Amino acid sequence: MIEIDNLHKSYAVGQNKLHVLKGINFSVNSGEMVAIMGSSGSGKSTFLNILGMLDEADQGTYVLDGTPIKNLNETLAARYRNQFLGFVFQSFNLISYKSALDNVAMPLYYQGVKRQQRTERAMHYLEKVGLANWAEHLPNELSGGQKQRVAIARALASDPKVLLADEPTGALDSTTSYEVMDLIQEINDEGKTILCVTHEMDIAHMCKRVVHLKDGLIVKDEQVEQVRAKSALHV
Numbered sequence: 001m002i003e004i005d006n007l008h009k010s011y012a013v014g015q016n017k018l019h020v021l022k023g024i025n026f027s028v029n030s031g032e033m034v035a036i037m038g039s040s041g042s043g044k045s046t047f048l049n050i051l052g053m054l055d056e057a058d059q060g061t062y063v064l065d066g067t068p069i070k071n072l073n074e075t076l077a078a079r080y081r082n083q084f085l086g087f088v089f090q091s092f093n094l095i096s097y098k099s100a101l102d103n104v105a106m107p108l109y110y111q112g113v114k115r116q117q118r119t120e121r122a123m124h125y126l127e128k129v130g131l132a133n134w135a136e137h138l139p140n141e142l143s144g145g146q147k148q149r150v151a152i153a154r155a156l157a158s159d160p161k162v163l164l165a166d167e168p169t170g171a172l173d174s175t176t177s178y179e180v181m182d183l184i185q186e187i188n189d190e191g192k193t194i195l196c197v198t199h200e201m202d203i204a205h206m207c208k209r210v211v212h213l214k215d216g217l218i219v220k221d222e223q224v225e226q227v228r229a230k231s232a233l234h235v
């Protein structure tokens with residue numbers, strides 16, 4: 001699903017260059033659930049943003065579902081992003097003046113899906129994340145966990161090949177974090193490929209594979225016995 005070879009990324013900081021990714025080799029098969037771990041500033045978001053085509057590498061190759069991601073113009077990049085990827089962020093990134101339903105339907109609008117079908121599909125995904133009764137509510141009427149569920153429904157609405165999550169539980173208390181991870185695990189159980197950035201060990205171990213970033217390189221890449229979030233919730 002994902003093939004990364006010798007990926008490099010630097011940022012210009014004044015006269016200097018900050019070399020953040022120093023030759024990353026990484027591949028992910030369809031259906032995997034991978035945690036990307038590392039301390040703050042280790043380049044996790046940089047890496048995920050390149051995987052998500054929100055940013056471009058300086059060097060190296062990236063092939064996503066058989067498609068080389070290189071020198072795409074903004075239109076094509078946007079189309080691939082829409083077609084291949086769903087994003088979930090720490091800060092939810094919902095549109096504050098739109099209802100939960102409209103937030104979920106938004107990516108479908110940009111794909112040219114007709115209104116009625118948009119609404120039906122958005123409702124389907126809201127039901128899937130357990131928020132059918134909250135469809136008409138605005139984000140500020142929802143709890144943090146509910147907001148992240150809406151964001152997950154939005155990410156799934158276009159049925160992406162890969163779900164990319166950057167610290168999806170970073171703004172949530174631990175009970176709510178586990179509820180969100182339980183949902184993400186269920187989505188992976190259905191076959192969706194998932195990459196999840198976190199700096200928390202317990203969250204990482206709810207994935208099936210843990211990749212450690214340090215000093216711009218992957219220093220450890222291991223399969224783990226997946227801890228189920230539901231059991232951690234004692235329900």
Ligand code: ADP
Nearest residue numbers: 011012020038039040041042043044045046047
């Ligand atoms: P993480 O997500 O692991 O905390 P980031 O990928 O956000 O790390 O950042 C890695 C390093 O790159 C940090 O030192 C950060 O300050 C720097 N950095 C990130 N984005 C930029 C940017 N746009 N310009 C300059 N430096 C950046």
Ligand code: MG
Nearest residue numbers: 044045046166
């Ligand atoms: Mg980050």
